[in-house]
Amino acid sequence: xxxxxxxxxxxxxxxxxxxxxxxxxxxxxxxxxxxxxxxxxxxxxxxxxxxxxxxxxxxxxxxxxxxxxxxxxxxxxxxxxxxxxxxxxxxxxxxxxxxxx
Amino acid sequence: xxxxxxxxxxxxxxxxxxxxxxxxxxxxxxxxxxxxxxxxxxxxxxxxxxxxxxxxxxxxxxxxxxxxxxxxxxxxxxxxxxxxxxxxxxxxxxxxxxxxxxxxxxxxxxxxxxxxxxxxxxxxxxxxxxxxxxxxxxxxxxxxxxxxxxxxxxxxxxxxxxxxxxxxxxxxxxxxxxxxxxxxxxxxxxxxxxxxxxxxxxxxxxxxxxxxxxxxxxxxxxxxxxxxxxxxxxxxxxxxxxxxxxxxxxxxxxxxxxxxxxxxxxxxxxxxxxxxxxxxxxxxxxxxxxxxxxxxxxxxxxxxxxxxxxxxxxxxxxxxxxxxxxxxxxxxxxxxxxxxxxxxxxxxxxxxxxxxxxxxxxxxxxxxxxxxxxxxxxxxxxxxxxxxxxxxxxxxxxxxxxxxxxxxxxxxxxxxxxxxxxxxxxxxxxxxxxxxxxxxxxxxxxxxxxxxxxxxxxxxxxxxxxxxxxxxxxxxxxxxxxxxxxxxxxxxxxxxxxxxxxxxxxxxxxxxxxxxxxxxxxxxxxxxxxxxxxxxxxxxxxxxxxxxxxxxxxxxxxxxxxxxxxxxxxxxxxxxxx
Numbered sequence: 316x317x318x319x320x321x322x323x324x325x326x327x328x329x330x331x332x333x334x335x336x337x338x339x340x341x342x343x344x345x346x347x348x349x350x351x352x353x354x355x356x357x358x359x360x361x362x363x364x365x366x367x368x369x370x371x372x373x374x375x376x377x378x379x380x381x382x383x384x385x386x387x388x389x390x391x392x393x394x395x396x397x398x399x400x401x402x403x404x405x406x407x408x409x410x411x412x413x414x415x416x
Numbered sequence: 417x418x419x420x421x422x423x424x425x426x427x428x429x430x431x432x433x434x435x436x437x438x439x440x441x442x443x444x445x446x447x448x449x450x451x452x453x454x455x456x457x458x459x460x461x462x463x464x465x466x467x468x469x470x471x472x473x474x475x476x477x478x479x480x481x482x483x484x485x486x487x488x489x490x491x492x493x494x495x496x497x498x499x500x501x502x503x504x505x506x507x508x509x510x511x512x513x514x515x516x517x518x519x520x521x522x523x524x525x526x527x528x529x530x531x532x533x534x535x536x537x538x539x540x541x542x543x544x545x546x547x548x549x550x551x552x553x554x555x556x557x558x559x560x561x562x563x564x565x566x567x568x569x570x571x572x573x574x575x576x577x578x579x580x581x582x583x584x585x586x587x588x589x590x591x592x593x594x595x596x597x598x599x600x601x602x603x604x605x606x607x608x609x610x611x612x613x614x615x616x617x618x619x620x621x622x623x624x625x626x627x628x629x630x631x632x633x634x635x636x637x638x639x640x641x642x643x644x645x646x647x648x649x650x651x652x653x654x655x656x657x658x659x660x661x662x663x664x665x666x667x668x669x670x671x672x673x674x675x676x677x678x679x680x681x682x683x684x685x686x687x688x689x690x691x692x693x694x695x696x697x698x699x700x701x702x703x704x705x706x707x708x709x710x711x712x713x714x715x716x717x718x719x720x721x722x723x724x725x726x727x728x729x730x731x732x733x734x735x736x737x738x739x740x741x742x743x744x745x746x747x748x749x750x751x752x753x754x755x756x757x758x759x760x761x762x763x764x765x766x767x768x769x770x771x772x773x774x775x776x777x778x779x780x781x782x783x784x785x786x787x788x789x790x791x792x793x794x795x796x797x798x799x800x801x802x803x804x805x806x807x808x809x810x811x812x813x814x815x816x817x818x819x820x821x822x823x824x825x826x827x828x829x830x831x832x833x834x835x836x837x838x839x840x841x842x843x844x845x846x847x848x849x850x851x852x853x854x855x856x857x858x859x860x861x862x863x864x865x866x867x868x869x870x871x872x873x874x875x876x877x878x879x880x881x882x883x884x885x886x887x888x889x890x891x892x893x894x895x896x897x898x899x900x901x902x903x904x905x906x907x908x909x910x911x912x913x914x915x916x917x918x919x920x921x922x923x924x925x926x927x928x929x930x931x932x933x934x935x936x937x938x939x940x941x942x943x944x945x946x947x948x949x950x951x952x953x954x955x956x957x958x959x960x961x962x963x964x965x966x967x968x969x970x971x972x973x974x975x976x977x978x979x980x981x982x983x984x985x986x987x988x989x990x991x992x993x994x
Binding site for chain 1: 504542
């Protein structure tokens, strides 16, 4: 699954549009942050072991944002909802709003 | 003879693999980028690619220097464009490639293990490919619009300034790949294949007092957002927490009618009487102003008579902290507990109203709910011995709720202080090693050498070192070598090997006293006692209690003799703490 979305430097130079590249990058993040076990099938090995190929899912992603004060802040997430919340600065806004009350 | 011994030692070394890395980038790109660079922060690389490889290998070395790796662990690493805007973006992603259960060497049946740990436990290469994948966002260095064009910091000194510290990021992400990772379906709460992963098998929800592996899928999904009740049950990590984590400065002690006391972490306000040691106790009452959130204390109370002489609980929000506390004070309150109104960490309530003279502090939303239900019980505001980021003595895990609905249980809680490598948010750390993640790795199955901080109690040590059926009490002697199990614990010797054991000896030199001891005990107190006549001993005077443990040796320095008495005898007392 990973190789489908990978954009090599050579491909970028061939003129893939910015919108398309961003879309694929976002799709890659979504795939990395896929936390579903649906469709992950077990392989039963001759010695009785049972193995699941995660197919690129359940990745942890380090992300960063630049806060209004200019500081860079980093976090590690494992779901798209966490990532979007961190990017939106929802928790940062809350702390600021609540600092004096 | 000496040479023979060295050769013998070498022949007995276990076959040990290492964590290796394979770079999959094409020539001239990513880890192979040939752009010239000036060495930075201890990174001697002279091209961008070389600096990146040096950072990657330094991150691996952080783990490799502690883990005994008995099967191949290959990290596949690449740079690739990932999501990024001028103000936010992906830094890197990582994870394990597969999970397996019931393989030869698996210590527990029907528990799935990550590929790297499986190879270690089975002492073989069962995956025939990388066990961990790492992808770093190439846009950070190539796109001036990505996160303001700040780029990665490639130094090894953890001084990134306003850049992203790639060493810290990669060290953290490798921790996930090595097993610091729960695998549950984020939509249903189901385990992979219906059996727990080894990480999840150590998770407990203290609110329901239920381990994750004993929950239904729906219960587990709900529990995954139930901070601050989610804890890691590993006892080595709990013991290490008592050594590495600081005690909370403030706390609330709630004593119920049965006389049982529960401690809650808190933050003192910046105004009013800031309690240090004395504390204040009283009955708990709930503020009621009859408007909106009736406990937010933004209007005068309608139940003032019930607040007189009480410790009063109010809610955060809608008006200033010092206004709330002053209104409660006017009604006769002797202290105020401010309950956070969001699930983000508690803060130090600010304010500058000099009319406030009573103490106040903030507790978490979850702890506030418990306190609110205990109106009428006795509470104490004051210093606390609750370790930061712990609950009931166990280290807490990160269970986000309001702002992180997807839930990421694969981190320690963000409240740990000093900060931990495996917390979800980057922060300044004082240690170079993976701190509590080392004990956690040991508990999930890795063999970890030389954990550089105490992580044992006698009971835990006895369970791990003395086989079932052998006498394991502190006064017992499992190997009949004449030294009790307790002495072997204090000394750090093998309690089941009669050839490994010796008395604890107190040594004296011009620099002070010393005794060789284990570095791993968290529950021992060493006391120097003295006597003039060998008949009665007391704690020695003239011997400071300042101690420093270096490489297993307890040094007791800065002693002085009472020169008026030329005869003085010393002995060492070792006590097990409660």
